[in-house]
Amino acid sequence: MITIALCVASYVLYAALLLTFPLRLKNMQNSAGKLVLSLKQKTSKSYIAIFVIAPVIITLILLLSFPLTTQIVICACSVLAVHIVVKELLSRKIAGVYENALIFDGKHILLSDILSLPTLAYEEDASVCTLKIVTKQEGEFFITFATSEERQNTVQCLLSLNPALKPE
Numbered sequence: 001m002i003t004i005a006l007c008v009a010s011y012v013l014y015a016a017l018l019l020t021f022p023l024r025l026k027n028m029q030n031s032a033g034k035l036v037l038s039l040k041q042k043t044s045k046s047y048i049a050i051f052v053i054a055p056v057i058i059t060l061i062l063l064l065s066f067p068l069t070t071q072i073v074i075c076a077c078s079v080l081a082v083h084i085v086v087k088e089l090l091s092r093k094i095a096g097v098y099e100n101a102l103i104f105d106g107k108h109i110l111l112s113d114i115l116s117l118p119t120l121a122y123e124e125d126a127s128v129c130t131l132k133i134v135t136k137q138e139g140e141f142f143i144t145f146a147t148s149e150e151r152q153n154t155v156q157c158l159l160s161l162n163p164a165l166k167p168e
Contacts, residue, residue, distance in 0.1 A: 010058045010075040017086050033099030037157045041092040047085045054078040097157040105143040117165050
């Protein structure tokens with residue numbers, strides 16, 4: 001009985017993640033503001049596999065005999081995988097520089113949260129495709145662009161929207 005309840009709960013969470021996709025997309029766009037620069041990101045075919053495999057794995061819990069803790073872990077991992085893929089797809093679908101945010105590489109970064117772009121102060125190589133960003137919430141991280149031109153365009157947009165990020 002617990003196994004059935006666990007599977008039903010997992011299916012409900014799975015469905016909720018898929019059904020709330022349009023609403024989450026709209027909310028993300030609204031919080032980001034007006035699009036300033038669109039960025040392109042490829043969507044991996046493996047995402048489709050995760051959407052197919054996750055419910056199959058949850059169903060296996062019903063068919064095979066596992067201890068309760070293992071069942072919980074398997075169901076949680078399946079739902080978490082779908083959550084990560086949905087978050088990544090949201091980011092990839094509307095990737096770009098917006099009035100209030102940078103949405104790219106699986107991240108939704110508010111411009112007000114960006115403290116600095118430290119590599120701009122010492123970079124001289126025009127072929128660099130990564131950008132280091134320091135934020136209040138997440139600390140330091142890198143985002144990777146497909147081309148150096150895309151990176152340069154993004155940096156120019158960020159600096160025009162927030163001139164305080166310009167290195168001295």
